[in-house]
Amino acid sequence: MASIAYITDKKMIEYHRLNGNHSINFWKPSNTKKISDFHNGDLLFFLAKGTEKGKNKEKGLIGYGRLQKSYTLTFSQMWNRYDTKNGYPDKDSLEEAIRKVTKNHKLPDYLNCLILENLVFFQAPIYLSEIGVAISNKVESYIYLDKDDMFLTSKILKLANEIGSDMWSSLFHEQTHDFMIDAQINLVNNIHDKIACDMYSTHDVRMLYKYAIAIMKNHNQYQFVSNSKTEFIEYTKAGLILYLPCIVNTLEFTKKFQYMLGHYMFYSTYIEKSEFNATIQLCLLFNKKLSDEYREILCQLHINYEERLVDDD
Helix, strand or coil, X not given: CCEEEXXXXXXXHHHHHHCCCCCEEEEEECXXXXXXXXXXXXXXXXXXXXXXXXXXXXXXXXXXXXXXXXXXXCHHHHHHHHHHHHCCCCHHHHHHHHHHHXXXXXXXXXXXXXXXXXXXXXXXXXXXXXXXXXXXXXXXXXXXXXXXXXXXXXXXXXXXXXXCECHHHHCCCXXXXXHHHHHHHHHHHHHHHHHCXXXXXXXXXXXXXXXXXXXXXXXXXXXXXXXXXXXXXXXXXXXXXXEEEECCXXXXXXXHHXXXXXXXXXXXXXXXXXXXXXXXXXXXXXXXXXXXXXXXXXXXXXXXXXXXXXXXX
């Protein structure tokens, strides 16, 4: 899944917001429920205590960050490395907060650290009931947002775009946050996870990765799709271009060509179901010139493609 909503202390998040923190350490005791499907580039939304409303006391989402990396540290290591980016002004306050959320009120030997970057806070809380989603009050830690609906995160970010980002935290950053770009990236990541299969050998993946890296080199407008070493995105003024690379000079090229046609069609179908059909483009990317026969097939199927050659070295 590409995003989760994690029940969070609003005071801690408020501390980050007031201090204009753009990246933070989102910590949790190592003996709490493990997040089994959460990867670099995925989104963590803050489902905040203290925002409850209605008879069901529904908690609201007040912002989110993108996972950069994760690892396990002792309490002292965590404080020495991240200091106030742990969400508290001093070491004693942080220790007290950790003790409160552990079952035995003792400081655990280790803590799981989720390093979040590109933090953004909403102008007002977003409640999932506004888009027809109910969350049980029995949730203790987190939920996967896109488990049953791959478009849910995109819907949340569309609401965030309408509400706007917090004006105070925006003062600390040079650029206005683009929620719709995050929504499009999230959708692409979700589609990738849904349709991924092991068509390519390890050798094929290495070749595709090398080809992709050669194209992406020295260009910050490119990034890999989450959980992929081959497919990548390019940022443009008009939206995103999703590139699906294919190595021409491999064994069984005809078989792999047919696979890429199907892969392209799957992506296209899901994108068309979303509201981003006009802003996400697909493109098959070949490292060599194709024969006229293959070009004709692509044209008849109205499939976008490029023959982009790179130096072998």
